[in-house]
Amino acid sequence: MKPNKTKLTAIVCSGVLLTGCATTEQSMGLGAIGCAGVGVLTGVLTGSSGIGAGAGAGCMALAAVGVLAYHSSQTRTATQDQQLYGYATPANGTEVKIRNAIASPKSVKAGDTVKLGLDYSVIAPNNTQDIDVEEIMVLKKDDKVLKPLSERTVKRPLGGSGSEIDFVVPAKMPPGTYVIENKVKTGTSYDVRDSVLIITG
Amino acid sequence: MSVIRCLLLLGKALFVQLSMLKRHVVFLLVPFLLLFTTDVVADSYPLSCADDYQAANTVFQRIENEWPLRSSKDEITRYVQKLGVHLAQLKGYGNAFAWHFSVVRNLAPNAFSIGGGYIFVTEGAINFAETESELVAILGHEIGHELAGHFCIVQPPNVFSTLLDDVFMPKPEQYQVGVGSLTQVIDVGKEQQADRIALSIIKAGGYDPTAMLNLARRLPLNGTTHLIDASRIQVLEKAIVNLPVQATQSSNEFLAIKRVLVSQ
Numbered sequence: 001m002k003p004n005k006t007k008l009t010a011i012v013c014s015g016v017l018l019t020g021c022a023t024t025e026q027s028m029g030l031g032a033i034g035c036a037g038v039g040v041l042t043g044v045l046t047g048s049s050g051i052g053a054g055a056g057a058g059c060m061a062l063a064a065v066g067v068l069a070y071h072s073s074q075t076r077t078a079t080q081d082q083q084l085y086g087y088a089t090p091a092n093g094t095e096v097k098i099r100n101a102i103a104s105p106k107s108v109k110a111g112d113t114v115k116l117g118l119d120y121s122v123i124a125p126n127n128t129q130d131i132d133v134e135e136i137m138v139l140k141k142d143d144k145v146l147k148p149l150s151e152r153t154v155k156r157p158l159g160g161s162g163s164e165i166d167f168v169v170p171a172k173m174p175p176g177t178y179v180i181e182n183k184v185k186t187g188t189s190y191d192v193r194d195s196v197l198i199i200t201g
Numbered sequence: 202m203s204v205i206r207c208l209l210l211l212g213k214a215l216f217v218q219l220s221m222l223k224r225h226v227v228f229l230l231v232p233f234l235l236l237f238t239t240d241v242v243a244d245s246y247p248l249s250c251a252d253d254y255q256a257a258n259t260v261f262q263r264i265e266n267e268w269p270l271r272s273s274k275d276e277i278t279r280y281v282q283k284l285g286v287h288l289a290q291l292k293g294y295g296n297a298f299a300w301h302f303s304v305v306r307n308l309a310p311n312a313f314s315i316g317g318g319y320i321f322v323t324e325g326a327i328n329f330a331e332t333e334s335e336l337v338a339i340l341g342h343e344i345g346h347e348l349a350g351h352f353c354i355v356q357p358p359n360v361f362s363t364l365l366d367d368v369f370m371p372k373p374e375q376y377q378v379g380v381g382s383l384t385q386v387i388d389v390g391k392e393q394q395a396d397r398i399a400l401s402i403i404k405a406g407g408y409d410p411t412a413m414l415n416l417a418r419r420l421p422l423n424g425t426t427h428l429i430d431a432s433r434i435q436v437l438e439k440a441i442v443n444l445p446v447q448a449t450q451s452s453n454e455f456l457a458i459k460r461v462l463v464s465q
Binding site: 095 | 262263266267268269306307308309325
């Protein structure tokens with residue numbers, strides 16, 4: 001199902017940034033994620049599979065509480081990235097490698113907003129222009145996928161790139177330890193890194 | 202073939218140059234190459250030279266910084282590590298190195314070793330292996346490079362050997378391919394030697410001896426990182442034909458990691 005969404009995209013080119021441009025995008029509700037599987041999430045959030053199974057209206061309810069903002073920027077030039085992480089050029093192929101993935105703050109209450117951040121390197125031959133990188137964030141608990149949070153393909157320059165989404169924790173999300181699985185992929189190369197999100201009572 | 206000629210050929214094959222003189226460091230890697238000969242397999246190997254581990258460790262750090270590797274605690278890496286050490290033990294070299302098997306998060310099939318017991322296999326290679334015997338063939342080939350000491354930095358040949366080389370020895374057939382910021386050097390002679398060792402490992406472990414042939418047949422001919430052509434497959438077929446057919450079953454662990462990779 002293709003959800004309706006209100007999207008605001010702003011391209012910010014600033015001298016403050018090391019290089020390149022920053023992109024900010026806002027999507028209303030979990031509509032950006034889609035409603036498929038919301039029954040499962042609703043079931044988890046309420047602790048009742050029956051409620052989850054019949055969550056026809058649940059999708060809209062969740063859409064109201066999950067507001068996501070997406071922000072991305074180049075964080076390091078190719079040269080800075082090479083110096084920081086100790087690899088050399090020229091590269092013969094394309095690789096992506098996640099350097100950091102965090103949930104900040106790590107511990108929040110239901111209804112709070114948490115920033116899910118991802119930092120990774122794109123390594124490719126010197127003359128390569130922007131690379132298409134697929135970024136995927138998935139909410140998991142006990143190794144089971146609860147919900148895709150963000151999935152988009154973005155163009156990235158060589159070097160370090162950062163992405164961040166603001167995730168509003170649904171009000172009915174039960175306390176516990178959750179995992180955000182962060183994945184980046186380009187060509188045949190991909191990387192995965194988990195970050196931990198603790199929902200307190 | 203005389204013993205002296207054999208030794209000279211081996212010496213020539215062992216000449217590996219780690220070009221770390223420039224800022225643009227070039228690492229020489231040896232990828233798995235499915236190529237058999239029918240020569241008798243030697244059971245003792247020159248192993249590592251003194252500087253081997255240090256140089257390999259430096260290269261490993263580079264690769265770790267550049268490439269996405271699965272964690273050493275990851276179930277797939279632990280399985281590959283366990284299988285790899287087992288294969289080395291089959292030849293009595295389980296303690297020859299601090300064997301270190303890494304799994305690269307890359308869907309293209311490839312495997313390579315860098316010396317010092319460091320061996321890399323991509324998820325693509327594990328996916329490509331339809332049976333555990335095929336994965337053994339891939340790992341066995343890389344172990345073969347390690348056991349044969351293909352990564353030792355040796356002194357240039359002296360005048361005597363150079364003269365003999367000019368008279369008796371063909372120039373080594375080498376190819377270079379780029380992977381990441383690394384350069385793989387494929388030396389046909391070394392590949393043959395590694396394949397012979399891999400075959401001996403397959404036989405010692407009771408794995409399916411046709412596994413390497415099956416792999417070679419499925420790899421694209423004249424690929425960029427796998428020097429497979431029709432003549433090599435013919436050589437492989439000849440090598441396999443005299444070996445006893447051995448039906449083997451893949452272990453549950455192998456099947457489990459295949460399921461994990463497919464589900465990702």
